[in-house]
Amino acid sequence: MVDVDVLIAGAGPVGLTAGAELGRRGVPCRVVDRLPARLPYARAVGVQPRTLEIWDRMGMVREALETAVPLRGQLLYVNGEEGPRTDLRLPPEVPYGFAALPQYETERLLEDLLLRRGGQVERGTELLSFEQDSDEVRAVLSLPSGGTEELTARYLVGCDGAHSVVRKGLGLSFEGAALPEEYMLGDVEVDWDLPDGYAIRASHVVDGHTDDILVCIPLPGEKRYRMSMATPPELSRTAPGDADGVTHGLSGDQGPVPGVQHIQAVLDRLAPRPTTASMLRWSSVFRISHRIVGRYGRGRVLVAGDAAHIHPPTGAQGMNTGVQDAFNLAWKLAAAVRGHAGAGLLESYDAERRPIGEEVVARTLRHVRSGVQADPEDPGTMMLREAQLLLGYRGSPVVGPEGSRREGPAPGDRAPDCGGLLYALGAFPVRLFSLLREREHTLLLYAGQEEQAAPFDAVATAAARTAHGLLNTCVVLAPELRAPTPHLPAVHDGQGEFRRTYGVLGGEAVLVRPDGYVGVRAVPADGPELRAYLETLFGA
Numbered sequence: 001m002v003d004v005d006v007l008i009a010g011a012g013p014v015g016l017t018a019g020a021e022l023g024r025r026g027v028p029c030r031v032v033d034r035l036p037a038r039l040p041y042a043r044a045v046g047v048q049p050r051t052l053e054i055w056d057r058m059g060m061v062r063e064a065l066e067t068a069v070p071l072r073g074q075l076l077y078v079n080g081e082e083g084p085r086t087d088l089r090l091p092p093e094v095p096y097g098f099a100a101l102p103q104y105e106t107e108r109l110l111e112d113l114l115l116r117r118g119g120q121v122e123r124g125t126e127l128l129s130f131e132q133d134s135d136e137v138r139a140v141l142s143l144p145s146g147g148t149e150e151l152t153a154r155y156l157v158g159c160d161g162a163h164s165v166v167r168k169g170l171g172l173s174f175e176g177a178a179l180p181e182e183y184m185l186g187d188v189e190v191d192w193d194l195p196d197g198y199a200i201r202a203s204h205v206v207d208g209h210t211d212d213i214l215v216c217i218p219l220p221g222e223k224r225y226r227m228s229m230a231t232p233p234e235l236s237r238t239a240p241g242d243a244d245g246v247t248h249g250l251s252g253d254q255g256p257v258p259g260v261q262h263i264q265a266v267l268d269r270l271a272p273r274p275t276t277a278s279m280l281r282w283s284s285v286f287r288i289s290h291r292i293v294g295r296y297g298r299g300r301v302l303v304a305g306d307a308a309h310i311h312p313p314t315g316a317q318g319m320n321t322g323v324q325d326a327f328n329l330a331w332k333l334a335a336a337v338r339g340h341a342g343a344g345l346l347e348s349y350d351a352e353r354r355p356i357g358e359e360v361v362a363r364t365l366r367h368v369r370s371g372v373q374a375d376p377e378d379p380g381t382m383m384l385r386e387a388q389l390l391l392g393y394r395g396s397p398v399v400g401p402e403g404s405r406r407e408g409p410a411p412g413d414r415a416p417d418c419g420g421l422l423y424a425l426g427a428f429p430v431r432l433f434s435l436l437r438e439r440e441h442t443l444l445l446y447a448g449q450e451e452q453a454a455p456f457d458a459v460a461t462a463a464a465r466t467a468h469g470l471l472n473t474c475v476v477l478a479p480e481l482r483a484p485t486p487h488l489p490a491v492h493d494g495q496g497e498f499r500r501t502y503g504v505l506g507g508e509a510v511l512v513r514p515d516g517y518v519g520v521r522a523v524p525a526d527g528p529e530l531r532a533y534l535e536t537l538f539g540a
Helices: 013-024 049-058 061-067 103-116 165-170 260-270 318-338 348-370 379-386 432-436 456-466 497-502 528-538
Strands: 004-009 029-033 073-078 121-123 126-132 137-142 148-158 174-189 198-206 209-218 224-230 283-293 301-303 441-447 471-477 490-493 509-512 518-522
Touching: 004 013, 004 318, 013 029, 013 049, 013 103, 013 318, 029 126, 049 061, 049 318, 049 432, 061 103, 126 148, 126 165, 148 165, 148 318, 165 301, 174 260, 198 260, 209 260, 224 260, 283 348, 318 348, 441 456, 441 497, 456 471, 456 528, 490 497, 509 528, 518 528
Parallel strands: 004 029, 004 148, 029 121, 073 198, 148 301, 441 471, 471 490
Antiparallel strands: 126 137, 137 148, 174 224, 174 283, 198 209, 209 224, 441 509, 509 518
C-alpha cells in the first residue's frame, strides 16, 4: 500500500509545475523542499514566450502577465561604443512576447496555483535516500522537527537542482565540466536614461578578447536590474560543489558577499551612461557548469530541470527548459498512475526531453564562447529558437507519422495558436489557445463541407473511449459552412485562420496533446490512423 502516488523533491519552478499539473489531474502528490522558505533572489529572470504559452495551458498566464515586465530587446556596447540593437520581435501569430520576472515571483505564482489545486509545499523537508522496485519507491525524508519519515510512493520525481539527491541516488552519469569564469550577481536600481525593457550588455574587448563584462536584465520596478559581472579578486572563491564534482550556482553565504561598491566599480568602467547604483536587494557570487544526464530516469524515478541538465544562462534557457520538462512529464505520469498509459508512454519522457536538453546545453555553451551573433541561423529563425517555439518531437515514439503533406504543423510540432474562432452563442471570436486551456488531449475535427461532419459523432465517441475519457472534442467549421453540428461542441473558422495555419483538409482530425504539441493528423478522421495512435498512448 503506497502512501502517495507521486513524491516530488524540490519546490523550484520545475517541481511546482509538476505538482500543479498533477494536482489538476487529481493525482495525489507531495512536494518537499529542504529550504524553510523561498529564496528572495532574482536568479532565473527571463521567461520565454513558450513558457507563457504553457502557463496559459495551466491557467496562470493572467497572473504572470500582470506581474512580469516586457523584455523588448538588448542594447549592446563594446568599449563604450554603441553596437547594433536587438529587438525581440516575433511573428504576429505568436500570442506572447519575452518577459522578465524574478524567480521568487515565478515560484510564488506557481505555488499559489499548486495550493488552488489542493497541494502544498512541505518546507524544511529533505529527501535523504530512496530505493525502488518494480512496484514502488521507498523514500526517507528528514523533517523540520529533526526527525525522519519513511514513506512509499508509486513514483519519485527529482526536481532538486544541480546537486540532486535523486540523480545521485540513481547513479546517473552527469557529463560535462565547469567554466573557468566566476561572476557576481546583484539586484539594484540605477538612474540612467536608457530605454525601459531592454537588457544591457557592455564589454571591454582587447585584441578580440573580452576582459570585462556587464549584463543587466530589467526587473519589475523603476530602473531596477539584475546585474551580472566578473568577480573582483577580493571576492573570488570556489562555488559549492558536491561529491560528483559539480560546481554550479550561487555561493550563498560561503564567503564575502558583493556590496553595492563592487557593482558601482563595474558600472563606472562599463556603463553606457554615468549612473549610480542603489537599493541593493541581494547579491552573490556564482559559477557555471555545463552537464547533462545520460538518461532522464530509471524505473519509477525520474529527473527534471537542473537535476537533469545545467548550462550557461545565455538566452534564459535553463528554467524555461525545466518547466517544459515538468509539463511534458506530468500528463504522462498521471496516465501511468491511473493505469491508462500505453506501453512506452512514460519512457517517451526521456526520448522527447533528453534530445532537447542536449541541444540547449550545446547551444548555450556555443553562445557563451562565440556569442549569439555567431549562430549560423537567420535572425528570424534564431529568434524563434531562443523563444523555444521551434522545439519539437518529430520522430518521437508517441507522435504519429509525418506523412507526405507538409502544410501546417506536423506531428511532434508545437500546435500554433490562431484567432477568429466563433461559438454559435458567442458574440466575439476566441483564440484556439482558449479552447485548449486546462484540457487534456483535444481532438479538432475539421468540416469543410456539411457531409464531412457526418462521421464525427462516432469518431469522437470511439476516441474518448480509447482515451479513457481523457480527451475533449471540438468541431471546426469551415468559413463556407454555416450549419452547426448537432451533437458536438463546434466553432466557426470565420476568417479561415485555422484552415490556413494548420493546412487542414475537409474531414481531417488533428489531435493536440496536453502539452500543446500535435500528436497525430488523420485524413479521414474515421480512418485507422487516429485509433492506432490513441492505442499507442493509452493501450488497446
